[in-house]
Amino acid sequence: MKVTVVGAGAVGASCAEYIAIKNFASEVVLLDIKEGYAEGKAMDLMQTASLNGFDTRIVGSTNDYSKTAGSDICVITSGIPRKPGMTREELIGINAGIVKTVSSNLVKHSPKTIIIVVSNPMDTMTYLVHKTTDLPKSRIIGMGGALDSARFKYRLAEALEAPISDVDGMVIGGHSDTGMVPLTRLATRNSVPVTEFISQERLDQVMEDTKVGGATLTKLLGTSAWYAPGAAVSGLVQAIACDQKKIYPCSVLLEGEYGLNDLCIGVPVILGRNGIEKIVELDLNDAEKEHMNKSAEGVSKTNALLEL
Numbered sequence: 001m002k003v004t005v006v007g008a009g010a011v012g013a014s015c016a017e018y019i020a021i022k023n024f025a026s027e028v029v030l031l032d033i034k035e036g037y038a039e040g041k042a043m044d045l046m047q048t049a050s051l052n053g054f055d056t057r058i059v060g061s062t063n064d065y066s067k068t069a070g071s072d073i074c075v076i077t078s079g080i081p082r083k084p085g086m087t088r089e090e091l092i093g094i095n096a097g098i099v100k101t102v103s104s105n106l107v108k109h110s111p112k113t114i115i116i117v118v119s120n121p122m123d124t125m126t127y128l129v130h131k132t133t134d135l136p137k138s139r140i141i142g143m144g145g146a147l148d149s150a151r152f153k154y155r156l157a158e159a160l161e162a163p164i165s166d167v168d169g170m171v172i173g174g175h176s177d178t179g180m181v182p183l184t185r186l187a188t189r190n191s192v193p194v195t196e197f198i199s200q201e202r203l204d205q206v207m208e209d210t211k212v213g214g215a216t217l218t219k220l221l222g223t224s225a226w227y228a229p230g231a232a233v234s235g236l237v238q239a240i241a242c243d244q245k246k247i248y249p250c251s252v253l254l255e256g257e258y259g260l261n262d263l264c265i266g267v268p269v270i271l272g273r274n275g276i277e278k279i280v281e282l283d284l285n286d287a288e289k290e291h292m293n294k295s296a297e298g299v300s301k302t303n304a305l306l307e308l
């Protein structure tokens with residue numbers, strides 16, 4: 001199993017580290033445009049191998065895509081992150097050009113690959129990859145919902161004063177400060193609806209804290225987060241590589257599912273060796289449907305800014 005991660009910055013390196021530590025891939029290629037940067041990160045990470053007990057070979061490359069040839073999975077993290085006070089959507093001007101060039105280079109060297117898009121604004125960048133490559137829709141996956149759901153569970157556990165392992169929940173919709181749809185109605189503590197334990201008011205607070213999860217960290221760090229994003233990507237990569245058939249909310253091209261068309265947005269999917277093996281259609285209530293439709297409107301508005 002060969003995995004390429006483009007962008008050896010904060011998220012790319014974290015992602016490579018988690019993939020290596022989980023020890024399911026034979027090779028991870030880290031590629032960056034900055035001279036020597038990916039080679040340096042790869043060497044530093046390889047020097048953790050004997051300490052952390054993994055056999056994955058991590059290779060660095062300065063923009064040489066021949067090293068990525070034959071990758072089963074390619075992750076795109078290249079591009080700029082936001083600064084405090086910015087939205088993810090403001091990154092489109094610079095990141096669209098980067099994602100377009102990078103995805104084209106990746107597909108040239110690995111025509112059968114599965115691409116996981118991380119660069120922001122992620123739903124729109126995922127749509128861009130659809131529009132500009134020939135890959136089938138099952139092989140283009142945007143990562144956002146897995147991270148947002150992990151943040152939702154963190155906030156739920158905090159509100160419930162419960163261990164995170166006791167809590168389950170999912171966030172669908174767009175990966176933006178206003179577009180996320182945390183499914184509070186379906187969240188559980190060890191199979192019991194969380195509404196049995198906390199008030200609707202507290203749950204509404206959990207929902208709001210979840211939606212601004214990325215912005216909260218960006219304010220604290222001065223740039224956006226990387227540990228949980230890297231871990232979330234590694235979860236998707238592992239589900240595909242190990243054919244786990246796990247359900248994750250991912251940004252995928254919708255063609256009528258959820259009553260939506262011609263956009264990529266977060267919905268639950270089953271991930272296996274073929275990428276997206278099934279889109280799971282949940283029976284949303286009216287409020288959730290309305291929230292999802294508003295979210296889709298926001299994503300489509302950003303998509304309209306793409307020069308296709």
Ligand SMILES: NC(=O)C1=CN([C@@H]2O[C@H](COP(=O)(O)OP(=O)(O)OC[C@H]3O[C@@H](n4cnc5c(N)ncnc54)[C@H](O)[C@@H]3O)[C@@H](O)[C@H]2O)C=CC1
Nearest residue numbers: 007009010011032033078079080081118119120122143229
């Ligand atoms: N979808 C999600 O849930 C998340 C998305 N992100 C996004 O991921 C992206 C990366 O964030 P960070 O790693 O924090 O940024 P960073 O600045 O630490 O790293 C980005 C790297 O991309 C490289 N790069 C730029 N243009 C390139 C090109 N054409 N080819 C190859 N490499 C290139 C840069 O040299 C840099 O090393 C941002 O757009 C950020 O908003 C971040 C966290 C979560």
Ligand SMILES: O=C([O-])CC(=O)C(=O)O
Nearest residue numbers: 082088214215218224225
């Ligand atoms: O907040 C950001 O800009 C980065 C990101 O997508 C996240 O951490 O959720």
